[in-house]
Amino acid sequence: MRLVAENLSGERGGESVFEGIDFDLGEGDGLIVTGQNGSGKSTLLRIVAGLLPAASGVIRLDGGDEKWPDVAAACHYLGHGNAMKTALTVEENLAFWRVFSGEPHLDVDEALDMVGLPQVGHLPYGYLSTGQKRRVSIAKLLVSYRPLWLLDEPTAGLDKASEAQFSALMRAHLDDGGIIVAATHIPLGLDGVAELRLGGAER
Amino acid sequence: MLALFLRDVRLGVRAGGGALVGVLFFLTVVAVVPFGVGPDLNLLARIGPAMLWVGALLASLLGLDRLFQADREDGSLDLLILASDRHMLALTVLVKCLAHWVASVLPLVVASPLLGLFMNIEPLGIAATSLTLLVGTPAIAFIGAVGAAVAVSLPRGGLLVSVLILPLAIPVLIFGVSAAYGAVNDPNPFLAPFLILAALTLFFAVIGPAAATLALRSMSD
Numbered sequence: 001m002r003l004v005a006e007n008l009s010g011e012r013g014g015e016s017v018f019e020g021i022d023f024d025l026g027e028g029d030g031l032i033v034t035g036q037n038g039s040g041k042s043t044l045l046r047i048v049a050g051l052l053p054a055a056s057g058v059i060r061l062d063g064g065d066e067k068w069p070d071v072a073a074a075c076h077y078l079g080h081g082n083a084m085k086t087a088l089t090v091e092e093n094l095a096f097w098r099v100f101s102g103e104p105h106l107d108v109d110e111a112l113d114m115v116g117l118p119q120v121g122h123l124p125y126g127y128l129s130t131g132q133k134r135r136v137s138i139a140k141l142l143v144s145y146r147p148l149w150l151l152d153e154p155t156a157g158l159d160k161a162s163e164a165q166f167s168a169l170m171r172a173h174l175d176d177g178g179i180i181v182a183a184t185h186i187p188l189g190l191d192g193v194a195e196l197r198l199g200g201a202e203r
Numbered sequence: 204m205l206a207l208f209l210r211d212v213r214l215g216v217r218a219g220g221g222a223l224v225g226v227l228f229f230l231t232v233v234a235v236v237p238f239g240v241g242p243d244l245n246l247l248a249r250i251g252p253a254m255l256w257v258g259a260l261l262a263s264l265l266g267l268d269r270l271f272q273a274d275r276e277d278g279s280l281d282l283l284i285l286a287s288d289r290h291m292l293a294l295t296v297l298v299k300c301l302a303h304w305v306a307s308v309l310p311l312v313v314a315s316p317l318l319g320l321f322m323n324i325e326p327l328g329i330a331a332t333s334l335t336l337l338v339g340t341p342a343i344a345f346i347g348a349v350g351a352a353v354a355v356s357l358p359r360g361g362l363l364v365s366v367l368i369l370p371l372a373i374p375v376l377i378f379g380v381s382a383a384y385g386a387v388n389d390p391n392p393f394l395a396p397f398l399i400l401a402a403l404t405l406f407f408a409v410i411g412p413a414a415a416t417l418a419l420r421s422m423s424d
Contacts, residue, residue, distance in 0.1 A: 084279075
Protein backbone atom coordinates (compact mmCIF):
# COMPACT_ATOMS: atom_id res chain seq x y z
CA MET A 1 0.00 0.00 0.00
CA ARG A 2 1.34 3.45 -0.87
CA LEU A 3 0.10 6.92 -0.02
CA VAL A 4 1.00 9.20 -2.92
CA ALA A 5 0.66 12.98 -3.20
CA GLU A 6 1.43 14.66 -6.50
CA ASN A 7 1.88 18.37 -6.87
CA LEU A 8 -0.58 19.00 -4.05
CA SER A 9 -1.64 22.59 -3.35
CA GLY A 10 -3.92 23.83 -0.68
CA GLU A 11 -5.71 27.05 -0.01
CA ARG A 12 -7.47 28.50 2.96
CA GLY A 13 -10.04 31.23 2.51
CA GLY A 14 -9.01 31.73 -1.12
CA GLU A 15 -5.35 32.24 -0.23
CA SER A 16 -2.78 29.67 -1.19
CA VAL A 17 -0.99 28.24 1.87
CA PHE A 18 1.28 25.69 0.20
CA GLU A 19 2.04 24.55 -3.31
CA GLY A 20 3.64 21.67 -5.14
CA ILE A 21 3.86 19.12 -2.33
CA ASP A 22 5.02 15.67 -3.46
CA PHE A 23 5.50 12.60 -1.34
CA ASP A 24 5.31 8.87 -1.75
CA LEU A 25 5.01 6.79 1.40
CA GLY A 26 5.14 3.01 1.47
CA GLU A 27 4.34 0.59 4.27
CA GLY A 28 6.43 1.38 7.32
CA ASP A 29 7.14 4.95 6.24
CA GLY A 30 6.43 7.99 8.32
CA LEU A 31 6.31 11.65 7.37
CA ILE A 32 6.67 14.47 9.85
CA VAL A 33 5.19 17.74 8.61
CA THR A 34 6.76 20.75 10.30
CA GLY A 35 6.44 24.46 9.84
CA GLN A 36 5.49 27.55 11.76
CA ASN A 37 1.94 28.42 12.78
CA GLY A 38 -0.23 29.14 9.78
CA SER A 39 2.05 27.35 7.34
CA GLY A 40 -0.74 24.94 6.41
CA LYS A 41 0.11 21.79 8.39
CA SER A 42 -3.46 21.15 9.47
CA THR A 43 -4.79 22.11 6.04
CA LEU A 44 -2.45 19.57 4.44
CA LEU A 45 -3.65 16.83 6.78
CA ARG A 46 -7.30 17.68 6.17
CA ILE A 47 -6.71 17.61 2.42
CA VAL A 48 -4.96 14.25 2.71
CA ALA A 49 -7.90 12.90 4.72
CA GLY A 50 -10.34 14.23 2.14
CA LEU A 51 -12.07 16.64 4.52
CA LEU A 52 -11.02 19.59 2.36
CA PRO A 53 -10.71 19.68 -1.42
CA ALA A 54 -7.21 20.16 -2.79
CA ALA A 55 -6.69 23.36 -4.80
CA SER A 56 -4.74 21.31 -7.31
CA GLY A 57 -2.91 18.00 -7.50
CA VAL A 58 -4.03 14.59 -6.33
CA ILE A 59 -3.74 12.47 -3.24
CA ARG A 60 -4.36 8.78 -3.61
CA LEU A 61 -3.91 5.45 -1.92
CA ASP A 62 -2.40 2.80 -4.17
CA GLY A 63 -2.76 -0.90 -3.54
CA GLY A 64 -5.37 -0.62 -0.81
CA ASP A 65 -7.61 -3.05 -2.71
CA GLU A 66 -11.23 -3.46 -1.70
CA LYS A 67 -10.61 -3.30 2.00
CA TRP A 68 -9.11 0.18 1.96
CA PRO A 69 -10.53 1.79 -1.19
CA ASP A 70 -9.49 5.37 -0.40
CA VAL A 71 -7.65 7.46 2.14
CA ALA A 72 -10.76 8.33 4.14
CA ALA A 73 -11.60 4.66 4.67
CA ALA A 74 -8.04 3.68 5.50
CA CYS A 75 -7.11 6.42 7.94
CA HIS A 76 -7.38 7.36 11.56
CA TYR A 77 -7.61 11.13 11.69
CA LEU A 78 -6.58 12.61 15.02
CA GLY A 79 -7.40 16.30 14.81
CA HIS A 80 -7.30 19.12 17.32
CA GLY A 81 -10.56 17.92 18.79
CA ASN A 82 -10.50 14.66 20.65
CA ALA A 83 -13.87 13.46 19.30
CA MET A 84 -14.95 12.36 22.77
CA LYS A 85 -18.11 13.25 24.67
CA THR A 86 -17.54 14.76 28.10
CA ALA A 87 -20.80 13.37 29.48
CA LEU A 88 -19.93 9.76 28.68
CA THR A 89 -17.35 7.65 30.48
CA VAL A 90 -13.98 6.94 28.88
CA GLU A 91 -15.01 3.34 28.33
CA GLU A 92 -18.30 4.28 26.65
CA ASN A 93 -16.49 6.71 24.36
CA LEU A 94 -13.86 4.22 23.29
CA ALA A 95 -16.36 1.37 22.97
CA PHE A 96 -18.48 3.54 20.68
CA TRP A 97 -15.60 4.37 18.35
CA ARG A 98 -14.47 0.74 18.42
CA VAL A 99 -17.86 -0.44 17.15
CA PHE A 100 -18.54 2.51 14.85
CA SER A 101 -15.15 2.52 13.11
CA GLY A 102 -15.20 -1.22 12.54
CA GLU A 103 -12.07 -3.40 12.23
CA PRO A 104 -11.84 -3.86 16.02
CA HIS A 105 -8.25 -4.20 17.14
CA LEU A 106 -7.39 -3.92 20.85
CA ASP A 107 -9.90 -4.15 23.69
CA VAL A 108 -10.77 -0.90 25.40
CA ASP A 109 -8.90 -2.00 28.55
CA GLU A 110 -5.83 -3.04 26.59
CA ALA A 111 -5.78 0.24 24.69
CA LEU A 112 -6.02 2.22 27.94
CA ASP A 113 -3.15 0.13 29.32
CA MET A 114 -1.08 0.99 26.27
CA VAL A 115 -1.44 4.72 26.91
CA GLY A 116 -0.80 4.27 30.62
CA LEU A 117 -4.29 5.06 31.89
CA PRO A 118 -5.61 1.73 33.15
CA GLN A 119 -7.71 3.17 35.97
CA VAL A 120 -9.77 5.85 34.25
CA GLY A 121 -12.21 3.70 32.24
CA HIS A 122 -15.17 4.33 34.53
CA LEU A 123 -14.66 8.10 34.82
CA PRO A 124 -16.62 10.59 32.74
CA TYR A 125 -14.35 11.87 30.00
CA GLY A 126 -14.88 15.45 31.16
CA TYR A 127 -13.18 14.73 34.51
CA LEU A 128 -9.80 14.04 32.90
CA SER A 129 -6.97 16.53 32.55
CA THR A 130 -5.93 17.88 29.14
CA GLY A 131 -3.05 15.45 28.77
CA GLN A 132 -5.15 12.49 29.89
CA LYS A 133 -7.85 13.44 27.39
CA ARG A 134 -5.28 13.45 24.62
CA ARG A 135 -4.00 10.05 25.72
CA VAL A 136 -7.51 8.62 25.63
CA SER A 137 -7.94 9.89 22.08
CA ILE A 138 -4.60 8.25 21.25
CA ALA A 139 -6.09 5.04 22.68
CA LYS A 140 -8.85 5.55 20.10
CA LEU A 141 -6.23 4.89 17.39
CA LEU A 142 -5.64 1.49 18.93
CA VAL A 143 -9.18 0.19 19.46
CA SER A 144 -9.84 -0.17 15.75
CA TYR A 145 -7.28 -0.88 13.08
CA ARG A 146 -6.35 1.51 10.28
CA PRO A 147 -3.14 1.25 8.27
CA LEU A 148 -2.81 5.03 7.88
CA TRP A 149 -2.59 7.43 10.80
CA LEU A 150 -3.04 11.16 10.15
CA LEU A 151 -2.01 12.97 13.31
CA ASP A 152 -2.44 16.69 13.84
CA GLU A 153 -0.30 17.88 16.77
CA PRO A 154 -0.71 14.51 18.46
CA THR A 155 1.43 15.36 21.46
CA ALA A 156 -0.29 18.63 22.37
CA GLY A 157 -0.66 18.65 26.15
CA LEU A 158 1.31 15.46 26.78
CA ASP A 159 4.09 15.24 29.37
CA LYS A 160 7.57 13.89 28.61
CA ALA A 161 6.84 10.32 29.69
CA SER A 162 3.66 10.14 27.63
CA GLU A 163 5.46 11.58 24.62
CA ALA A 164 8.02 8.78 24.84
CA GLN A 165 5.23 6.25 25.23
CA PHE A 166 3.48 7.65 22.19
CA SER A 167 6.63 7.55 20.03
CA ALA A 168 6.95 3.88 20.97
CA LEU A 169 3.34 3.34 19.83
CA MET A 170 4.03 5.12 16.53
CA ARG A 171 7.23 3.12 16.06
CA ALA A 172 5.28 -0.10 16.65
CA HIS A 173 2.67 0.97 14.11
CA LEU A 174 5.37 1.68 11.51
CA ASP A 175 7.13 -1.63 12.20
CA ASP A 176 3.76 -3.28 11.72
CA GLY A 177 3.61 -1.93 8.16
CA GLY A 178 1.54 1.16 8.91
CA ILE A 179 1.92 4.64 7.48
CA ILE A 180 2.00 7.81 9.61
CA VAL A 181 1.68 11.42 8.55
CA ALA A 182 2.07 13.67 11.57
CA ALA A 183 1.97 17.45 11.70
CA THR A 184 3.84 18.89 14.64
CA HIS A 185 6.26 21.52 15.79
CA ILE A 186 7.54 19.45 18.69
CA PRO A 187 10.08 16.68 17.88
CA LEU A 188 8.20 13.39 18.07
CA GLY A 189 11.25 11.24 18.78
CA LEU A 190 10.75 9.15 15.68
CA ASP A 191 14.05 8.27 14.01
CA GLY A 192 14.47 7.56 10.36
CA VAL A 193 11.32 9.19 9.07
CA ALA A 194 11.14 11.82 6.38
CA GLU A 195 10.44 15.44 7.21
CA LEU A 196 8.44 17.87 5.13
CA ARG A 197 8.93 21.54 5.92
CA LEU A 198 6.02 23.76 4.99
CA GLY A 199 6.20 27.47 4.43
CA GLY A 200 9.34 29.55 4.35
CA ALA A 201 9.79 32.90 5.97
CA GLU A 202 7.52 34.53 3.40
CA ARG A 203 4.06 35.50 4.52
CA MET B 204 -25.21 2.43 13.63
CA LEU B 205 -26.88 1.03 16.70
CA ALA B 206 -23.84 2.22 18.66
CA LEU B 207 -24.32 5.74 17.32
CA PHE B 208 -28.03 5.65 18.19
CA LEU B 209 -27.34 4.47 21.73
CA ARG B 210 -24.57 7.03 22.21
CA ASP B 211 -26.77 9.92 21.10
CA VAL B 212 -29.74 8.80 23.20
CA ARG B 213 -27.43 8.47 26.20
CA LEU B 214 -26.02 11.94 25.59
CA GLY B 215 -29.53 13.36 25.27
CA VAL B 216 -30.74 11.82 28.50
CA ARG B 217 -27.67 12.52 30.63
CA ALA B 218 -26.96 15.78 32.38
CA GLY B 219 -26.74 18.68 29.97
CA GLY B 220 -28.59 16.80 27.28
CA GLY B 221 -31.66 18.96 27.60
CA ALA B 222 -34.35 16.26 27.29
CA LEU B 223 -35.99 17.44 30.51
CA VAL B 224 -35.69 21.08 29.53
CA GLY B 225 -37.89 20.44 26.49
CA VAL B 226 -40.63 18.87 28.61
CA LEU B 227 -40.46 21.75 31.10
CA PHE B 228 -40.71 24.29 28.29
CA PHE B 229 -43.68 22.42 26.79
CA LEU B 230 -45.35 22.36 30.20
CA THR B 231 -44.75 26.07 30.68
CA VAL B 232 -46.11 27.08 27.30
CA VAL B 233 -49.27 25.01 27.68
CA ALA B 234 -49.79 26.00 31.30
CA VAL B 235 -49.62 29.68 30.42
CA VAL B 236 -52.34 29.49 27.74
CA PRO B 237 -55.33 29.21 30.15
CA PHE B 238 -54.12 32.34 31.93
CA GLY B 239 -53.97 34.14 28.63
CA VAL B 240 -57.34 33.17 27.18
CA GLY B 241 -59.28 33.13 30.43
CA PRO B 242 -61.20 30.36 32.21
CA ASP B 243 -63.62 29.58 29.37
CA LEU B 244 -63.59 25.77 29.36
CA ASN B 245 -65.28 25.40 25.99
CA LEU B 246 -62.84 27.75 24.34
CA LEU B 247 -59.89 25.93 25.93
CA ALA B 248 -61.22 22.60 24.70
CA ARG B 249 -61.57 24.03 21.21
CA ILE B 250 -58.07 25.46 20.95
CA GLY B 251 -56.47 22.71 23.07
CA PRO B 252 -55.12 20.42 20.33
CA ALA B 253 -53.72 23.40 18.42
CA MET B 254 -52.00 24.71 21.57
CA LEU B 255 -50.51 21.31 22.31
CA TRP B 256 -49.18 21.12 18.75
CA VAL B 257 -47.70 24.61 18.80
CA GLY B 258 -46.12 23.94 22.20
CA ALA B 259 -44.67 20.63 21.07
CA LEU B 260 -43.39 22.19 17.86
CA LEU B 261 -41.57 24.97 19.72
CA ALA B 262 -40.26 22.63 22.41
CA SER B 263 -38.90 20.20 19.84
CA LEU B 264 -36.94 23.03 18.24
CA LEU B 265 -34.99 23.46 21.49
CA GLY B 266 -31.65 21.77 21.26
CA LEU B 267 -32.06 20.98 17.59
CA ASP B 268 -29.25 23.39 16.69
CA ARG B 269 -26.88 21.27 18.78
CA LEU B 270 -27.60 18.20 16.64
CA PHE B 271 -24.37 18.55 14.67
CA GLN B 272 -22.74 21.50 16.40
CA ALA B 273 -21.73 19.51 19.47
CA ASP B 274 -20.14 16.90 17.23
CA ARG B 275 -18.37 19.57 15.23
CA GLU B 276 -16.87 21.23 18.29
CA ASP B 277 -15.24 18.09 19.65
CA GLY B 278 -14.15 16.80 16.26
CA SER B 279 -16.53 13.85 16.06
CA LEU B 280 -18.21 15.28 12.98
CA ASP B 281 -14.97 14.96 10.98
CA LEU B 282 -14.78 11.31 11.90
CA LEU B 283 -18.43 10.72 11.06
CA ILE B 284 -17.82 12.25 7.62
CA LEU B 285 -14.62 10.24 7.15
CA ALA B 286 -16.51 7.07 8.01
CA SER B 287 -18.96 7.65 5.16
CA ASP B 288 -17.42 4.74 3.27
CA ARG B 289 -18.47 2.37 5.99
CA HIS B 290 -21.65 4.11 7.11
CA MET B 291 -23.42 6.20 4.49
CA LEU B 292 -23.51 9.76 5.79
CA ALA B 293 -27.23 10.20 5.08
CA LEU B 294 -27.90 7.13 7.18
CA THR B 295 -25.73 8.52 9.97
CA VAL B 296 -27.77 11.73 9.87
CA LEU B 297 -31.03 9.72 9.92
CA VAL B 298 -29.85 7.77 12.95
CA LYS B 299 -28.84 10.98 14.73
CA CYS B 300 -32.30 12.44 14.01
CA LEU B 301 -34.02 9.36 15.36
CA ALA B 302 -31.87 9.44 18.49
CA HIS B 303 -32.68 13.13 18.97
CA TRP B 304 -36.37 12.35 18.56
CA VAL B 305 -36.28 9.51 21.09
CA ALA B 306 -34.31 11.47 23.66
CA SER B 307 -35.89 14.93 23.34
CA VAL B 308 -39.23 14.70 21.53
CA LEU B 309 -40.69 11.39 22.67
CA PRO B 310 -40.90 12.71 26.26
CA LEU B 311 -43.06 15.56 24.89
CA VAL B 312 -45.44 13.06 23.29
CA VAL B 313 -45.60 11.12 26.54
CA ALA B 314 -46.35 14.31 28.50
CA SER B 315 -49.01 15.52 26.06
CA PRO B 316 -51.99 13.53 27.50
CA LEU B 317 -51.42 15.13 30.91
CA LEU B 318 -51.20 18.59 29.36
CA GLY B 319 -54.34 17.77 27.35
CA LEU B 320 -56.17 17.51 30.68
CA PHE B 321 -55.01 21.05 31.51
CA MET B 322 -56.72 22.20 28.34
CA ASN B 323 -59.98 20.41 29.11
CA ILE B 324 -59.81 18.31 25.92
CA GLU B 325 -62.11 15.29 25.92
CA PRO B 326 -60.43 11.85 26.18
CA LEU B 327 -60.87 10.97 22.51
CA GLY B 328 -59.34 14.29 21.53
CA ILE B 329 -56.40 13.72 23.87
CA ALA B 330 -55.75 10.31 22.34
CA ALA B 331 -55.98 11.76 18.82
CA THR B 332 -53.64 14.64 19.66
CA SER B 333 -51.05 12.33 21.19
CA LEU B 334 -51.27 9.99 18.22
CA THR B 335 -50.81 12.81 15.71
CA LEU B 336 -47.86 14.13 17.75
CA LEU B 337 -46.32 10.67 17.75
CA VAL B 338 -46.62 10.40 13.99
CA GLY B 339 -45.89 14.01 13.07
CA THR B 340 -43.01 15.11 15.30
CA PRO B 341 -40.36 12.93 13.63
CA ALA B 342 -40.90 15.05 10.51
CA ILE B 343 -39.89 18.14 12.51
CA ALA B 344 -36.67 16.42 13.59
CA PHE B 345 -35.86 15.50 9.98
CA ILE B 346 -36.54 19.03 8.73
CA GLY B 347 -34.56 20.35 11.67
CA ALA B 348 -31.54 18.31 10.64
CA VAL B 349 -31.32 20.40 7.47
CA GLY B 350 -31.38 23.65 9.43
CA ALA B 351 -28.88 22.31 11.96
CA ALA B 352 -26.54 21.22 9.17
CA VAL B 353 -26.73 24.57 7.43
CA ALA B 354 -26.06 26.48 10.65
CA VAL B 355 -23.46 24.03 11.98
CA SER B 356 -20.57 26.45 11.78
CA LEU B 357 -22.42 29.46 13.21
CA PRO B 358 -21.69 30.03 16.88
CA ARG B 359 -25.15 31.39 17.73
CA GLY B 360 -27.16 29.47 15.18
CA GLY B 361 -30.00 28.44 17.49
CA LEU B 362 -32.52 31.09 16.52
CA LEU B 363 -31.49 30.92 12.88
CA VAL B 364 -32.21 27.19 12.81
CA SER B 365 -35.70 27.81 14.19
CA VAL B 366 -36.39 30.57 11.67
CA LEU B 367 -35.13 28.42 8.82
CA ILE B 368 -37.18 25.35 9.58
CA LEU B 369 -40.45 26.74 10.98
CA PRO B 370 -41.87 27.60 7.53
CA LEU B 371 -41.09 24.08 6.36
CA ALA B 372 -42.73 22.62 9.45
CA ILE B 373 -46.02 24.43 8.85
CA PRO B 374 -47.58 21.68 6.68
CA VAL B 375 -46.87 19.22 9.47
CA LEU B 376 -48.58 21.53 11.95
CA ILE B 377 -51.61 22.05 9.70
CA PHE B 378 -52.27 18.40 9.04
CA GLY B 379 -51.45 17.38 12.61
CA VAL B 380 -53.97 19.81 14.07
CA SER B 381 -56.66 19.10 11.48
CA ALA B 382 -56.37 15.37 12.13
CA ALA B 383 -56.66 15.97 15.86
CA TYR B 384 -59.80 18.10 15.27
CA GLY B 385 -61.21 15.57 12.85
CA ALA B 386 -61.27 12.95 15.58
CA VAL B 387 -63.65 14.98 17.76
CA ASN B 388 -65.65 17.23 15.41
CA ASP B 389 -67.93 14.95 13.47
CA PRO B 390 -68.13 16.22 9.91
CA ASN B 391 -64.37 16.71 9.67
CA PRO B 392 -62.39 13.68 8.51
CA PHE B 393 -59.68 12.17 10.70
CA LEU B 394 -58.10 9.59 8.44
CA ALA B 395 -57.30 11.76 5.42
CA PRO B 396 -55.19 14.42 7.20
CA PHE B 397 -53.68 11.73 9.42
CA LEU B 398 -52.48 9.78 6.41
CA ILE B 399 -51.06 12.93 4.83
CA LEU B 400 -49.26 13.61 8.12
CA ALA B 401 -47.74 10.12 8.01
CA ALA B 402 -46.77 10.68 4.38
CA LEU B 403 -45.10 13.99 5.29
CA THR B 404 -43.02 12.23 7.94
CA LEU B 405 -41.92 9.54 5.50
CA PHE B 406 -41.21 12.15 2.83
CA PHE B 407 -39.02 14.24 5.13
CA ALA B 408 -37.31 11.10 6.46
CA VAL B 409 -35.82 10.76 2.97
CA ILE B 410 -35.39 14.41 1.93
CA GLY B 411 -34.13 15.75 5.28
CA PRO B 412 -31.08 13.51 5.81
CA ALA B 413 -30.13 13.75 2.13
CA ALA B 414 -30.22 17.57 2.20
CA ALA B 415 -28.43 17.70 5.55
CA THR B 416 -25.69 15.46 4.15
CA LEU B 417 -25.14 17.85 1.27
CA ALA B 418 -24.94 20.80 3.65
CA LEU B 419 -22.51 19.01 5.97
CA ARG B 420 -20.22 18.03 3.13
CA SER B 421 -19.99 21.55 1.77
CA MET B 422 -19.41 22.97 5.27
CA SER B 423 -16.72 20.54 6.29
CA ASP B 424 -13.85 22.98 6.53
